[in-house]
Amino acid sequence: MRIDSSIYKEPKLWEAKGWHVPAFDLLAVRKKTRENPVWVHFGGGNIFRALIGRAASGLLERGLMDRGLIVTESYDATLIDEIYIKHDLLSLAVMVDGSGTIEKSVVSSIGEALHAAGAWPEDMKRLKTIFSAPSLQMVSFTITEKGYTIADSSGEVLLPIRKDIENGPNKAASILGIVSALLLERYNRGRWPIALVSMDNCSSNGALLWRGIHMIAKGWEEQGWAPKGFCGYVDDPDQVAFPWTMIDKITPRPSQKVTELLEADDIEDLVTVDTKKHTFASAFVNSEAFECLVIEDRFPGGRPPLEQAGFIMTDRDHVERSERMKVCTCLNPLHTMLAVFGCLLGKKTIAEAVADPVLGELTKHLGYDEGLPVVTDPEVISPRAFLDDVIENRLPNPFILDTPERIVTDTSMKISVRFGQTIKAWQERNMDTGRLKVIPLVLAGWLRYLTGTNDCGEPVKLSPDPRLSQLCPVVEAAAKAIVKETATTEVPNSSKMAENNTGTQGMKAAGEVLEPLLRDESIWGCDLYRAGLVPEILRYFGSMLAGPGAVYKTLKSVLEQEAEKLQ
Numbered sequence: 001m002r003i004d005s006s007i008y009k010e011p012k013l014w015e016a017k018g019w020h021v022p023a024f025d026l027l028a029v030r031k032k033t034r035e036n037p038v039w040v041h042f043g044g045g046n047i048f049r050a051l052i053g054r055a056a057s058g059l060l061e062r063g064l065m066d067r068g069l070i071v072t073e074s075y076d077a078t079l080i081d082e083i084y085i086k087h088d089l090l091s092l093a094v095m096v097d098g099s100g101t102i103e104k105s106v107v108s109s110i111g112e113a114l115h116a117a118g119a120w121p122e123d124m125k126r127l128k129t130i131f132s133a134p135s136l137q138m139v140s141f142t143i144t145e146k147g148y149t150i151a152d153s154s155g156e157v158l159l160p161i162r163k164d165i166e167n168g169p170n171k172a173a174s175i176l177g178i179v180s181a182l183l184l185e186r187y188n189r190g191r192w193p194i195a196l197v198s199m200d201n202c203s204s205n206g207a208l209l210w211r212g213i214h215m216i217a218k219g220w221e222e223q224g225w226a227p228k229g230f231c232g233y234v235d236d237p238d239q240v241a242f243p244w245t246m247i248d249k250i251t252p253r254p255s256q257k258v259t260e261l262l263e264a265d266d267i268e269d270l271v272t273v274d275t276k277k278h279t280f281a282s283a284f285v286n287s288e289a290f291e292c293l294v295i296e297d298r299f300p301g302g303r304p305p306l307e308q309a310g311f312i313m314t315d316r317d318h319v320e321r322s323e324r325m326k327v328c329t330c331l332n333p334l335h336t337m338l339a340v341f342g343c344l345l346g347k348k349t350i351a352e353a354v355a356d357p358v359l360g361e362l363t364k365h366l367g368y369d370e371g372l373p374v375v376t377d378p379e380v381i382s383p384r385a386f387l388d389d390v391i392e393n394r395l396p397n398p399f400i401l402d403t404p405e406r407i408v409t410d411t412s413m414k415i416s417v418r419f420g421q422t423i424k425a426w427q428e429r430n431m432d433t434g435r436l437k438v439i440p441l442v443l444a445g446w447l448r449y450l451t452g453t454n455d456c457g458e459p460v461k462l463s464p465d466p467r468l469s470q471l472c473p474v475v476e477a478a479a480k481a482i483v484k485e486t487a488t489t490e491v492p493n494s495s496k497m498a499e500n501n502t503g504t505q506g507m508k509a510a511g512e513v514l515e516p517l518l519r520d521e522s523i524w525g526c527d528l529y530r531a532g533l534v535p536e537i538l539r540y541f542g543s544m545l546a547g548p549g550a551v552y553k554t555l556k557s558v559l560e561q562e563a564e565k566l567q
Ligand SMILES: NC(=O)c1ccc[n+]([C@@H]2O[C@H](COP(=O)([O-])OP(=O)(O)OC[C@H]3O[C@@H](n4cnc5c(N)ncnc54)[C@H](O)[C@@H]3O)[C@@H](O)[C@H]2O)c1
Pocket: 042, 043, 044, 045, 046, 047, 048, 073, 074, 075, 076, 079, 142, 143, 144, 145, 146, 147, 175, 199, 200, 201, 202, 247, 248, 249, 250, 251, 252, 277, 278, 279, 280, 281
């Protein structure tokens, strides 16, 4: 059985093997999608098909939508060619819950797949036509945190963005430049309203997307590339809205076990590509069954009936609270902790990491004792019930073969959101940040990870991260200063630390080397010195460098100290 349009010619063959083939007239939907496009998506990675594409297939099947999605890539061309076009725009979605129940369905909502880049002039022309259509209501994005970056740590606007502003819309190359150029086309053709909907794990994701598009629109207007009024269009929420969202569904890279499951169904051509841009993709996606998408209901040009897909449509305040609850406290920080220590301790999956008694307990401390106390109730979701579910069911799900390596990817882009916001919330509420133990432990653990050796002292392959070349030499120099002197595996308790907070010479030298980094708010989301966390971070970092097994020993001793406090 092949993953292509033959599925719709012989759906019974698939249904006999337990596959759900959404029942609608595929060709008619595709024709309508092309004639009167309604929804474009940027970023055709795994979450797009697992959550958005699957939900849209359901809406089409139920007759609640009559047009599908147009997927487009400005970054990773291979996805368009190898994942979408090669498979006639069809994909498979496999979801497994904690009991091992498997749900298999065909994702058939994609009506067109286009390259959004100058090297594909025909596709760009087509995209301009699509953006000129009054019928177009929304453009959504899952392009990772990196996709929204406009400046470096010193606030200097990045070269690709500067070049896009200088060279104008026809030569735009960054995703923000390309979207701005398409929006300019829409403005020139009719100024139709539209919603640009970021669905990435960034705090205030809508504001982040607006910030990038606004900067380029303003630059083009100033340089004469765009008519006066274009920036006003982008800035007018009744014309161009940037709804905020919170998105949740653990969607790992394609797993070997699922490949084998599909092979057992006689499905062919199940290769997983690791593209030049490091996207791991296959014609199938695998994920947990749980999903949640909270969306600010601001769509000036109308929208598909998203609530019918189970999405929560609400106001910005409730989205923001939901997003902070999930991304800053109750899920993603736990993920990053398990990923960092999972890599250091050689855990193959997140489920294996959280099953470790020490990591499991630390996960609970991080969630219940350090995150939950600063959550503002989102009301549309119960934070306590959400966290319970994450800890009891979702992270331990043994069927989700999610790897620490995936989650640790781009940590420098995520850490400010996943930890910085919580540290700031403790400060803003005048809570004693000295009580934070697991957060500084994770930050120190990440530095330890960046030294490039695991807890057995073997080299560890670092996952891609745009700041590795900046960070690794600094961390290495600090580690050298500590290791030169004999590091100790014993983590002194807080009272000992208070007596001796200057530490050893090696620690002092390491502190000096790391100081600019630890003050860099663009990484941590706050100044770790002002937050009072640096002594703790340095102590843990030093302790984790004391030879093989030191990372695990450090984790255990922190846990023991926390347990002692509770007695
Ligand atoms: N996978 C999940 O569990 C999950 C869950 C919730 C939210 N998300 C959000 O979705 C994002 C993507 O996840 P995924 O599973 O699709 O990852 P993926 O690795 O499968 O795909 C990444 C996508 O982002 C695009 N991209 C990467 N860097 C870019 C850049 N600089 N400019 C433009 N596009 C860029 C790629 O082309 C690709 O389409 C995550 O970073 C996260 O913000 C993912």
